[in-house]
Amino acid sequence: xxxxxxxxxxxNAVLNLAAGLDARPYRLPLPSSLVWIExxxxxxxxxxxxxxxxxxxxxxxxxxxxxxxxxxxxxxxxDRVAASPARVVVVTEGLLVYxxxxxxxxxxxxxxxxxxMRRWVLESAAPEFVEQNMRAWGKVLASANAExxxxxxxxxxxxxxxxxxxxxRRPFFAEARRLGREGEMRFAWLVRALSSLSGWFRRKLENxxxxxxxxxxxxxxxx
Ligand SMILES: C[S@@+](CC[C@H](N)C(=O)[O-])C[C@H]1O[C@@H](n2cnc3c(N)ncnc32)[C@H](O)[C@@H]1O
Numbered sequence: 001x002x003x004x005x006x007x008x009x010x011x012n013a014v015l016n017l018a019a020g021l022d023a024r025p026y027r028l029p030l031p032s033s034l035v036w037i038e039x040x041x042x043x044x045x046x047x048x049x050x051x052x053x054x055x056x057x058x059x060x061x062x063x064x065x066x067x068x069x070x071x072x073x074x075x076x077x078x079d080r081v082a083a084s085p086a087r088v089v090v091v092t093e094g095l096l097v098y099x100x101x102x103x104x105x106x107x108x109x110x111x112x113x114x115x116x117m118r119r120w121v122l123e124s125a126a127p128e129f130v131e132q133n134m135r136a137w138g139k140v141l142a143s144a145n146a147e148x149x150x151x152x153x154x155x156x157x158x159x160x161x162x163x164x165x166x167x168x169r170r171p172f173f174a175e176a177r178r179l180g181r182e183g184e185m186r187f188a189w190l191v192r193a194l195s196s197l198s199g200w201f202r203r204k205l206e207n208x209x210x211x212x213x214x215x216x217x218x219x220x221x222x223x
Contacts, residue, residue: 001168001213003028005089005119013037013088015081015117017068017107018095021048025057034059037081039066068095069103075110082114090120097125097148104150105162112163112216120164120214123172127151129208156212165217172209 002024006014012034016022019038030036036057038045042065049063066073081088090111096104111117130151134141141147152158156166173191176182182192194201 001121001170001211002089002091003030004168005121005213006030006034009087009089009118011087011089011118013081013084013086014091015039015088016091016093018092019048019063020044020094021051022093023052023055025059025061026052026055028058030059032059035062036060037062037064039064039068039077041065041067068107069099071106074107078110078114078117082116084116086116088117088119090117092120092122094123096122096150097130098146098150100149101152104158108159108162108164115216118216120159121211122214123209123211124155124158125151125209126155126207127153128204155207155210156214159214160217163216164214166212167215168213170211171206172211173205175211 002014005011014025014030014034014036016024016036016038019040021044022038025036025038036059038048038061040048040063045063045065064077066077068074092107096107099107111120125148130148134148138147156169159165173182173195176185182188185191191205195205
């Protein structure tokens with residue numbers, strides 16, 4: 001989805017918000033002139049820089065230490081990235097679920113307000129899925145200050161008022177199967193068996209977590 005997006009807009013930058021230890025610039029066939037900007041907290045970026053010191057990326061990699069929950073810091077990062085004649089693919093993978101709804105809205109609005117931000121690759125988790133996860137892991141997540149919070153009932157439509165509309169949607173489990181990575185998940189056999197037996201279960205699964213690509217919607221600009 002990222003490669004398709006890069007190609008679709010002839011992107012000259014990818015802005016990976018909360019990049020963590022993701023190493024895509026080192027393993028994807030990206031244009032060598034593309035600038036891949038990784039934003040995350042300083043400690044994780046330092047660890048990553050050390051771990052990858054000898055690795056050679058396919059494109060230009062920049063790392064920016066930032067607290068993405070800090071409105072001012074986030075906005076100035078967006079300003080900087082959007083300033084050049086940029087065509088940017090934004091990626092937020094495994095970030096939004098940790099933020100509260102107001103913060104996600106503000107982040108979406110900030111991206112929507114900058115025309116250089118052309119595509120946004122992200123995931124959406126259903127409220128039921130997040131609640132189940134919090135019931136099972138809430139204490140552990142809370143002790144790491146990493147509770148799951150954001151789970152809009154309207155899924156990707158949440159982003160519409162902020163200038164974004166969905167162009168591609170792929171359910172997580174179907175995508176895992178398509179890529180032959182289902183076997184890496186615990187209880188994959190059980191999920192497969194239940195999916196083949198029950199349409200209800202299959203639909204629930206398909207709606208639990210999905211990846212999406214959004215593009216700017218010209219008619220509903222940022223509010
Ligand atoms: C689940 S990891 C996802 C990492 C990567 N995107 C991936 O999919 O492998 C969540 C990341 O979000 C980062 N993160 C969470 N809150 C953040 C914040 N307020 N500012 C910057 N980074 C944050 C964490 O440091 C962590 O690297």
